[in-house]
Amino acid sequence: xxYDGTKFSGFQRQPNRRTIEGTLTKIVNKMAKNPEKHIVxxxxxxxxxGVHALGQVAHFNFPYNLQEKxxxxxxxxxxxxxxxxxxxxxxxxxxxxxxxxxxxRYMYRIDLGEFRNPFKRFYTAQWKLPVDLDKINxxxxxxxxxxxxxxxxxxxxxxxxxxxxxxxxxxxxxEKSNELIFEFYGNGFLYxxxxxxxxxxxxxxxxxxxxxxxxxxxxxxxxxxxxxxVPACGLYLKHVYYEDExxxxxxKLPKYQR
Amino acid sequence: xxYDGTKFSGFQRQPNRRTIEGTLTKIVNKMAKNPEKHIVxxxxxxxxxGVHALGQVAHFNFPYNLQEKxxxxxxxxxxxxxxxxxxxxxxxxxxxxxxxxxxxRYMYRIDLGEFRNPFKRFYTAQWKLPVDLDKINxxxxxxxxxxxxxxxxxxxxxxxxxxxxxxxxxxxxxEKSNELIFEFYGNGFLYxxxxxxxxxxxxxxxxxxxxxxxxxxxxxxxxxxxxxxVPACGLYLKHVYYEDExxxxxxKLPKYQR
Numbered sequence: 102x103x104y105d106g107t108k109f110s111g112f113q114r115q116p117n118r119r120t121i122e123g124t125l126t127k128i129v130n131k132m133a134k135n136p137e138k139h140i141v142x143x144x145x146x147x148x149x150x151g152v153h154a155l156g157q158v159a160h161f162n163f164p165y166n167l168q169e170k171x172x173x174x175x176x177x178x179x180x181x182x183x184x185x186x187x188x189x190x191x192x193x194x195x196x197x198x199x200x201x202x203x204x205x206r207y208m209y210r211i212d213l214g215e216f217r218n219p220f221k222r223f224y225t226a227q228w229k230l231p232v233d234l235d236k237i238n239x240x241x242x243x244x245x246x247x248x249x250x251x252x253x254x255x256x257x258x259x260x261x262x263x264x265x266x267x268x269x270x271x272x273x274x275x276e277k278s279n280e281l282i283f284e285f286y287g288n289g290f291l292y293x294x295x296x297x298x299x300x301x302x303x304x305x306x307x308x309x310x311x312x313x314x315x316x317x318x319x320x321x322x323x324x325x326x327x328x329x330x331v332p333a334c335g336l337y338l339k340h341v342y343y344e345d346e347x348x349x350x351x352x353k354l355p356k357y358q359r
Numbered sequence: 360x361x362y363d364g365t366k367f368s369g370f371q372r373q374p375n376r377r378t379i380e381g382t383l384t385k386i387v388n389k390m391a392k393n394p395e396k397h398i399v400x401x402x403x404x405x406x407x408x409g410v411h412a413l414g415q416v417a418h419f420n421f422p423y424n425l426q427e428k429x430x431x432x433x434x435x436x437x438x439x440x441x442x443x444x445x446x447x448x449x450x451x452x453x454x455x456x457x458x459x460x461x462x463x464r465y466m467y468r469i470d471l472g473e474f475r476n477p478f479k480r481f482y483t484a485q486w487k488l489p490v491d492l493d494k495i496n497x498x499x500x501x502x503x504x505x506x507x508x509x510x511x512x513x514x515x516x517x518x519x520x521x522x523x524x525x526x527x528x529x530x531x532x533x534e535k536s537n538e539l540i541f542e543f544y545g546n547g548f549l550y551x552x553x554x555x556x557x558x559x560x561x562x563x564x565x566x567x568x569x570x571x572x573x574x575x576x577x578x579x580x581x582x583x584x585x586x587x588x589v590p591a592c593g594l595y596l597k598h599v600y601y602e603d604e605x606x607x608x609x610x611k612l613p614k615y616q617r
Contacts, residue, residue: 105477219363222440
């Protein structure tokens with residue numbers, strides 16, 4: 102599914118809050134005409150308030166036999182306009198949208214304009230200083246591989262381990278939109294990790310940090326030294342990978358990461 | 360200036376409504392520290408509620424001597440995030456943002472996806488049926504030139520004449536965004552005229568009307584036969600032309616059109 106995170110208090114269900122999970126759960130149960138057994142919707146993972154998705158995944162057990170296409174139409178006709186289901190697929194009984202994740206891909210958009218573009222205020226961060234793309238790419242190279250990301254995780258994290266593997270980390274300038282676009286693909290990301298990584302990289306790109314500061318941050322294991330968390334509105338969950346989907350990285354995730 | 364029209368009740372000032380003109384007027388008078396003589400802001404023309412602008416123009420007489428760059432910064436720092444001033448220019452005392460207009464360029468965006476894209480819900484219309492671009496281009500050719508657009512003007516219009524000249528009318532499919540994009544450039548447009556024109560063209564493109572229906576509509580001079588007005592949210596005022604700006608069309612507008 103795709104969603105515009107602007108008007109949601111994040112993915113995870115919370116009482117008296119508009120959330121993706123809450124909205125989906127309500128609609129799916131309505132579609133099943135309030136079944137005896139309440140249908141639970143399981144997402145691939147949470148996204149924070151204001152974070153968007155271009156390829157979030159969720160699963161649920163639906164009590165009736167419905168064609169994939171009919172389910173797709175029914176969901177989209179009942180869901181609010183800020184959530185769109187892109188695809189519906191019947192899966193085996195043992196599939197789990199969260200436990201079977203093998204990787205995730207995130208995008209982060211930064212507008213480089215001097216003033217805030219009205220059409221981007223909910224969809225990009227903004228950075229007015231000159232950036233050196235070579236310096237950013239140097240930093241991104243240091244991110245690829247298996248590392249302890251303790252310096253790059255927000256304090257609310259409940260992860261059992263801060264070790265994650267980043268497969269790809271790219272950055273380019275889209276001239277047409279005047280945006281700096283980051284992409285990260287890895288086997289998993291800790292709480293706020295992408296937003297902290299982007300913050301460090303953009304500071305390196307503008308000369309606020311030495312080029313090899315990522316290596317130092319691995320060593321110090323101190324979240325405060327990574328400083329800023331860039332805004333939620335620039336972040337997009339682009340794709341969720343499941344086992345064997347990407348033959349280059351067919352990881353079954355270690356238990357501690359799930 | 361550029362603005363996201365979603366949260367405005369159109370350009371024109373109205374009591375107890377959030378409008379572009381009202382917002383600008385308030386800020387400009389605040390910047391002048393509530394001058395003895397209230398500063399009036401004159402726009403090139405109105406846009407309706409929900410209509411966006413990429414290049415709207417307005418003028419006002421500011422009582423203090425301020426550099427263009429300082430005025431630009433001051434305005435953008437005080438304006439809400441859904442209006443952005445792109446450029447500030449000192450003009451001669453006899454310049455008038457509305458009376459000196461020689462042409463306008465509008466864009467209209469239609470998403471062709473089957474379901475509503477969450478990121479486009481305030482920024483494009485939607486059309487699910489197949490469209491034949493050749494048929495649309497045939498219709499657009501019939502629009503170019505000087506015509507009586509009585510069939511294409513909404514009932515609220517106060518124009519003294521319904522004769523306008525369209526210089527350019529184009530349509531293409533942007534494959535990347537899966538959108539049908541219209542562009543119209545003419546010496547002036549009547550109330551709702553672009554939205555009615557797009558409605559007729561898209562119906563021709565999907566086979567609901569014969570290819571040469573525009574010519575028939577010129578003749579019948581009956582707005583009801585043009586039927587649908589496509590939604591405001593797909594419309595963008597792209598550029599306002601002033602005298603001699605476009606040497607191909609250096610029209611000083613006839614009085615009845617101002």
